[in-house]
Amino acid sequence: MSSTEQGTSSAAPAEPTTAPESAAAPEVPESFYYVHGKDKVVHKVSAGALQHSALIHGMISNLGYTEEQAKANPFPFENIDGDILQMVVDWCNQHKGKPTPPEDTNLPKQKEKLFDLVLAVNYLEIKELLTYCCKQVAMMVKGKSPEEIREIWMIPTDAEDEAAEKEAKKRAGKEAAGETAAAAGDAK
């Protein structure tokens, strides 16, 4: 588990409550990086755990930050809710340096949370976790009737889709008209 603390990006984070580092490699001190989500809560995560995320791994591989620099420059993920980022960080820590098991039963059961998690995981490019999440999404409809599937996956009917499309077009038209009027006003 990573430690978290409320504050801004400049705040110094506390040490992790558990130390998942392998005892076999003590000579090379492990480097840590810092990430925060929408809630600005900073999470301290080891480079080993962050390897799960292709996005972050790509970002840090050539940085060569010192501990101080890393602390001072946490990676901001403003598009990810704090609790979701916490889940992701926890998962990365739990699976650091370990082969990923075929199933993961610790994923959130609430559908809206899972949706946010899927988006975050996809954004952070954590392949294994994305695979688990997608399996979980598919599991939601096991043995369900079509109407239940519609409800679980929020599939609108064709009529609802058409109405939404019409509404979106109307809104876009209005916005375009507003912009044109504003531009004309500016020109005057």
Add this chain to the structure above:
Amino acid sequence: MEIIVFSLLSKRAKSIAKQIHWDLLDIRLKWSCYNQIRLKIPSDPKREWIIEHHKRKEASEYPYVESKKYSGYSYHYLFFHKNQNAVEELEQIFETIWEVFRSPICDFPVVEKSVINWLIEFQPTIRCAWICDNVLTASETLESIFKSLKVTQYFRLKTVEADIQTKITEPIPYRSISIGSSYLVTLPAILNGNNSIILLDGSELTPMDINTILKEWQKGTKLRNLEFLEIKSSALQEGFDGCVREISKDLNLTESDENDGRPRKVKIHDEWEYWLPNVNISYNLVRSDGMIGSIFPTYRLHEDGRITDIRFNLQNISTRKPRKHQLLTEVKAEEESKTKNGFPLLNLPRVVLLECIENLEVLEIVQLSLLSKRAKSAAKLNRWDLMGIQLILKADHRIYLKIPSYPMGLWNIEYRTKKTSECPYKMLYAEAFHYFYSIEELKQMIEHLYEVFRSPTCDFRIVEQSMVEWLIKFQPTIRYIRFLDGVITSFETLNRICESLKGTEYFYLGSVRTYEKTEVTEPIPYRAIAIDNSYWLTLPAILNGTNSIILLDGSELTPKDINTILKEWQMGCKLRNLEYLEIKSSKLQDLQSYTNEVLKDLNVTTVVGNDGRAMTIKVTDDFIHRLPQVQIVHNLIRNDGMIGSIFPSKRKNELLFNFQVWRRET
């Protein structure tokens, strides 16, 4: 309250107050009958803020704030001094509050005629409005309200001044209406309206009028939105039973008890659910779209035993309330709750969606694809085509989805009403989505599955001739095709099939249902053919063909014809592809003389037992033809070393000619 007081101080104070996003709190603004302004937040139903005028204190002490608690509810009052201009002042306060909180008025009781115009000008669209007793004195005002004020949920008109006599003949354009002086409301106003809830008190509608309403409702052209109608009338009191008889005249009503599943309350507007009277028996009227109209007339007795009024209720029931009856706010609320509890699959990025779809089973993909066009596009991301999924249409309209190399790879889409546990296959039952009522729907389903799985139908049983043209257009190349008995009714159709369907490996044709005495001389252009009642297939059609397997039942080929076939085969110019020929003939003949005729002038060697030939013939992947066990076989050798084993046999009244081509393994 502080915000309200502050915003009333000056224009600048109001501007500052407006900068706070109070609209996010979804404040509900109401004007009560007692000339109060009431504010409520739906998420905190036990608190209410009330602005009121009174004269209990010295004028200088106003305005002041006071809070009260009652049965767990908190009421926070802001009192203003009541003077002659109290209503005007309240209007101004109202406008300020409306501006600060950006929250429209939900409910508005018109207690004075003067505020009607203000309301129409200030907020012409309102959720609920009611006109209090005797506020209206002229029918024109009513017309102007109907024209200018848009009420989205509930409109109540209490009693009007007695001198209003002009009847309402035009529909009242609101969803729920409750009319106190409903002697004004005429039958056309009801029939031509779009109202969902109609409550009429003091109505002068006659039993005949009500009968007309019921008939029109049942026809389905009028009163399509009606959910509940209640008519209270003292004019109906001329004998309750007589009224009921007249109301139900010429209607096909069925009696129903209290446990028929009918809801016991009706939603008049967001905050008011109306409990229906308890009755032991109601009468049901069923409309062609399945909607049930439950009718339950009741009456009220005066102390002296006189019937004072009769209440007639028509409640429209369906298992699910049609969406068009739902108000926009209800739809929004429903959508919001859905967002909270669901997983919006189609909003996922495409690459993630693809991975989710890849984790779905075949029948889950089918179910998803049938939900909507967008869902179908998502379902099409599946990769089952890489597994070689095949579509098979069975004779009883079952569709199989099959992966030959995958042991569990057989899924069945079947049309049943009940599930059975005996079936060894994974099934998608018709009740899970829908029945195929017609061949048209079956065709659509096959096209749909073809599109979703990008997999052509590989094995097709045609049960109706009408499917031929569709098949030629939809999928002119098909691996296995079977035309069941009597499906083909003309040789013209057969000709069309042979010309248009290509690449077929197995062609089965049941009896051709025709009185034509045609002889077919052109070969059937498919690898393996099995033809029942094949009296019409002539020797040239066999000799000139390139078939590998020929199974003929009810053939009229003579032993001499078969002798010709054997000779031609041995010569090697014709029937080069032939692997197996079986001809069944019901013409009674002695087996020995038949064999002699067949083998005439042929140089055959007779073998006892099996000298190395296979005992089965693979016609299709699923159809392995087992050859009859015989003691004696006559072998014919072609100059390329191929052996043709001849073994005629007799089974009941049928003579069976078998000719198997094989090569001895070296």
